[in-house]
Amino acid sequence: MSRKDGEHYCLGVESTADDFSIGICTFDGEILTNVTSAYIPAEGGIHPREAARHHSQAASRVLKEALENACIKLRNLSVIAFSQGPGLGPCLRTGATVARTLSFYLGVPLVGVNHCVAHIEIGKLKSGSVDPVTLYVSGGNTLVAAFDSGRYRVFGETLDIPLGNCLDVFAREAGLHQSTDLPFGAIIERLAADGKRLISLPYAVKGMDMSFSGLLTAAASLLRTNQFRIEDLCYSLQETVFSMVTEVTERALAHTEKREVLLTGGVAANKRLESMIQTVAEDHGATFSGVPSQFAVDNGAMIAWTGVLAYLAGVTTPIKESFVNLRWRLEEAEVPWAKLQTRS
Amino acid sequence: MGETANQKLMKKGAEASLYTAYWHGRKVTIKKRLPKKYRLPELDEEIKTHRTARESQLIYEAKRAGVPTPSLYFVDVGNAAIIMEFVEGKQVKQLLGEITEQRRRDICIKIGESVGRIHRCAIVHGDLTTSNMILNPEGKIVFVDFGLGEKSADLESQGVDLHLMKRSLESTHFRFAEKCFLHVIEGYSRIVGSKTAKKIEDRIEEIENRGRYVSERKGRQKSVHN
Numbered sequence: 075m076s077r078k079d080g081e082h083y084c085l086g087v088e089s090t091a092d093d094f095s096i097g098i099c100t101f102d103g104e105i106l107t108n109v110t111s112a113y114i115p116a117e118g119g120i121h122p123r124e125a126a127r128h129h130s131q132a133a134s135r136v137l138k139e140a141l142e143n144a145c146i147k148l149r150n151l152s153v154i155a156f157s158q159g160p161g162l163g164p165c166l167r168t169g170a171t172v173a174r175t176l177s178f179y180l181g182v183p184l185v186g187v188n189h190c191v192a193h194i195e196i197g198k199l200k201s202g203s204v205d206p207v208t209l210y211v212s213g214g215n216t217l218v219a220a221f222d223s224g225r226y227r228v229f230g231e232t233l234d235i236p237l238g239n240c241l242d243v244f245a246r247e248a249g250l251h252q253s254t255d256l257p258f259g260a261i262i263e264r265l266a267a268d269g270k271r272l273i274s275l276p277y278a279v280k281g282m283d284m285s286f287s288g289l290l291t292a293a294a295s296l297l298r299t300n301q302f303r304i305e306d307l308c309y310s311l312q313e314t315v316f317s318m319v320t321e322v323t324e325r326a327l328a329h330t331e332k333r334e335v336l337l338t339g340g341v342a343a344n345k346r347l348e349s350m351i352q353t354v355a356e357d358h359g360a361t362f363s364g365v366p367s368q369f370a371v372d373n374g375a376m377i378a379w380t381g382v383l384a385y386l387a388g389v390t391t392p393i394k395e396s397f398v399n400l401r402w403r404l405e406e407a408e409v410p411w412a413k414l415q416t417r418s
Numbered sequence: 419m420g421e422t423a424n425q426k427l428m429k430k431g432a433e434a435s436l437y438t439a440y441w442h443g444r445k446v447t448i449k450k451r452l453p454k455k456y457r458l459p460e461l462d463e464e465i466k467t468h469r470t471a472r473e474s475q476l477i478y479e480a481k482r483a484g485v486p487t488p489s490l491y492f493v494d495v496g497n498a499a500i501i502m503e504f505v506e507g508k509q510v511k512q513l514l515g516e517i518t519e520q521r522r523r524d525i526c527i528k529i530g531e532s533v534g535r536i537h538r539c540a541i542v543h544g545d546l547t548t549s550n551m552i553l554n555p556e557g558k559i560v561f562v563d564f565g566l567g568e569k570s571a572d573l574e575s576q577g578v579d580l581h582l583m584k585r586s587l588e589s590t591h592f593r594f595a596e597k598c599f600l601h602v603i604e605g606y607s608r609i610v611g612s613k614t615a616k617k618i619e620d621r622i623e624e625i626e627n628r629g630r631y632v633s634e635r636k637g638r639q640k641s642v643h644n
Contacts, residue, residue, distance in 0.1 A: 272460050281544055281566050281582075317457040317465075324454075328432035350456040357455065 083146060084153040084385065085176065086378030089169025090161025090189050091214050092120045094129040096140040097375030098151075101382050103199050107143035108368060108375040109136050112254055119242070126164035133172050140374070151182060155381020158186030158391070159402035161214065166398035174393050185381040186391035188407035189372075190215060193338050194226060195383060196376035201363035203334040209323045209351060212339035212372070213238035216284065216319065217404065218326045221412055225405045229329065230282035230322035237315050238341045240286040244311060247294045248304055262308045263344050269309020273302060277314055282325055284318050312346055320350040327358045338365045340372070387411040422448065422501075433469075433565065441501055446491060449473075449565075451498035466498035469565065474500055476541055476564040483539040485532040486560040505562060507554035514548060514591050514598070526598045528559050530605025533580065536561075538610055540571040542579045547586035577621035580606070584622065 081100055088095040095110035113128035115121060141148065156173030159166060170186075177184035194208050207220045207229075216238070217231040235243075238259065245258035252258045275292050278285040293311050296302055327335065335355040337348060348364060355362035369375060384390075387410040425439040425448070437448040451466040453459075474493040477500075481487045492501040510529070514522060529551060536543060543550075544566030552560045568575065583602065587595040607615035 272458060274464065277461075277465060280568070313458050313461055317454075317461055320456050321454070324456075325432045353456040 082152040083144070083150055084155055084378045084381045085140070085151050086187070086374045086376070086381050087154070087156040087169045087173045088189070088192075088372050088374045088377045089129050089165050089172075090157050090159070090372060091165055092125050093372045094132045094136060094169065095372060095374035096136050097373055097378040098140055098144040098146065099375060099378045099382060101152075101386065103379060103382070105375045105379070106146070107140045108373050109140045109143065110373060111136050114252070114254065118246070120162065122162040122164045125162065126168045129165055129168040133168070137172070148176070148180060151176070151180060153183050153185060153381055153385045154180070155185040155187050155377050155384070157189045157192065157377050158396070159189065159399035161189060161398075161400065163398065163400050166400065170396060170398050174396060178393060183385060183390040184393055184396060185384045185389060186396055187377050187380045187384065188402055188404065190217070190219070190404040191226060191407050191409060192376040192380040194219065194336070195380045196369045196373070197336045197338040197363070197365045199379055200365050200369050201336060203336050203361065203363045205332055206334035206336035206363065207323060207326045207330060207332045207360075208336040208338065209319060210339045211237045211319060211341035211347070213242055215339065216286075218282075218319070218322050219404055220326060220330045220332055222330070224413060225407070225409060226412070227405050228403070229326035230284065233280065233283050233285045234287040235290065237286055237319060238339070240290045240315060241311070241341070243290055244293055244297075248297055248307075257340070259341055259344060262312065263346065265305045265308040266312045266346070268305040269303075269307075271303075271306045271309075272313060273306055273310040275310055275314045277318060279318050279321055282322055284322060286315060289314065312344070316344070316347045316350050319347070320354055323351060324354045324358070327354065327360060332360065334361045334363065336363050336365070338370045340370065342370045343367050383411040422446070438504055441491060444491070445504040446501050447488065447504045449500045449502070467495050470495050470498045470500060473564050473567065476567045476569075477502070479539060480536050480541055480561060480564065483535045483541065485535050486554070486558040487564075488560065488562060505552045505554060505560045507552045507560065509549050510551040510553055510559065511548035511590055513553060514594075519594075522594065522598065523601050525553070525559065526601030527605035527608075530602035530607075531609050532559065532561060533583070533602065534606040534609025537576045537579070540569055541567065542570045542575045543567050544579065546579055546583035548590060573617060573621050577618055577625050580618060581622050581625045
């Protein structure tokens with residue numbers, strides 16, 4: 075099978091944290107491939123340098139597989155996009171190096187993409203929502219955002235650790251083990267299904283922002299007392315943290331009066347969280363949208379698609395200005411294309 | 419909680435509804451926290467109870483600190499309802515644009531003094547916008563809605579409190595926001611002393627610089643690494 079003549083393709087490289095992923099899409103938003111290699115530490119959390127080592131070893135294999143899946147050759151690519159931040163330095167730099175090399179070698183434009191913007195854009199593409207309030211919850215980010223005056227504005231966010239990180243650390247403290255098929259979040263969700271008793275944990279919503287670190291400490295110390303069932307702790311942890319993000323989402327929805335809610339990020343796979351957000355959307359007469367799991371987690375396709383949007387809006391990143399930006403906030407990113415979309 | 423008459427919905431917020439009513443012959447405001455379907459009933463109960471109790475406590479403590487707040491008539495923790503004095507008057511938000519510069523200065527200084535008084539007693543309001551301040555017929559500025567408030571003596575939370583005040587001035591009264599905020603700080607400084615006021619000002623600047631708002635970060639070098 076070969077692709078149509080004259081079609082344009084963008085390749086996107088994602089490497090902000092533990093996943094190295096390459097996606098290829100057409101300028102019309104058809105995702106041709108999305109190949110990911112995950113770094114799973116034997117124990118503990120992500121070690122940035124070890125993750126970056128994994129990425130550099132996986133890069134050529136992932137690239138080859140992506141091109142094969144998409145049935146295109148390197149020379150067919152018109153644009154190379156990469157995740158420029160926010161994320162872990164060594165991981166970002168590895169992905170950026172792959173992208174710069176491809177762009178230079180092929181003589182095609184390079185586009186640096188904000189990772190958080192990309193999550194929102196692929197979510198919109200896949201769900202068909204146009205101007206949503208987005209709840210993005212993962213191991214690296216927890217924020218509620220919506221488009222306003224030319225940018226994606228953050229209405230509420232975590233003041234310390236991300237929600238996914240809170241769940242992961244708790245699972246590790248509990249001696250649970252994750253695998254590619256069954257990440258910590260899914261294990262906690264299963265255990266929580268057998269939870270019966272709500273154990274009180276600090277519920278920390280401050281204005282529009284949230285705090286999870288005190289809650290994690292409290293849950294971990296209850297765990298160490300050995301007086302509670304792990305199922306009840308997982309249940310209580312889930313109910314508490316999900317209620318917090320749902321409350322903030324509801325406030326943003328009431329404040330912005332938008333008609334759509336989008337749930338994305340790795341934690342979006344949790345059915346309990348999904349049902350809470352769905353309930354809040356219904357209460358406010360808004361449409362709820364989820365994102366297919368492979369596009370809700372970190373993925374190269376979202377970078378490729380956002381690269382297309384940016385490129386078509388005239389945004390490119392010269393190689394000598396393509397430094398990675400570890401703390402690139404969502405509202406610092408310019409999104410000149412988003413205005414055109416929301417107006418329609 | 420006794421009989422209320424003529425209950426009318428005044429405002430429906432994301433967290434609570436405000437009603438006006440007559441309670442034992444007095445005109446009152448009833449703030450009632452609404453149950454949330456998305457969370458477990460027992461968690462919902464705990465949150466509503468806790469917030470109702472905390473908000474009542476803060477309204478009372480702020481009044482003791484010398485800041486005009488509505489008088490509490492009845493706190494019905496079980497029903498997550500607070501029955502309080504109905505505050506007559508006009509929101510500062512509505513009148514700030516209609517008055518003379520001198521009058522505006524006086525009001526902003528008064529606001530600053532009140533914020534200073536609650537901060538001195540370790541109370542953070544949590545939502546210091548000009549719509550939560552009402553100029554009553556006696557010329558006092560009444561602070562309402564402590565729903566997002568907390569007890570904290572931290573420079574950080576008090577800095578955030580004033581930072582939010584500044585942001586709200588900028589978004590609703592941008593023509594004279596800067597001057598107004600200077601007067602707020604002037605009043606604040608009269609209460610807490612110039613040394614503490616300076617510390618708070620420095621912290622506000624720090625919050626702005628690390629903050630999430632692009633306009634305040636303009637001109638700052640983007641932190642880039644390679």
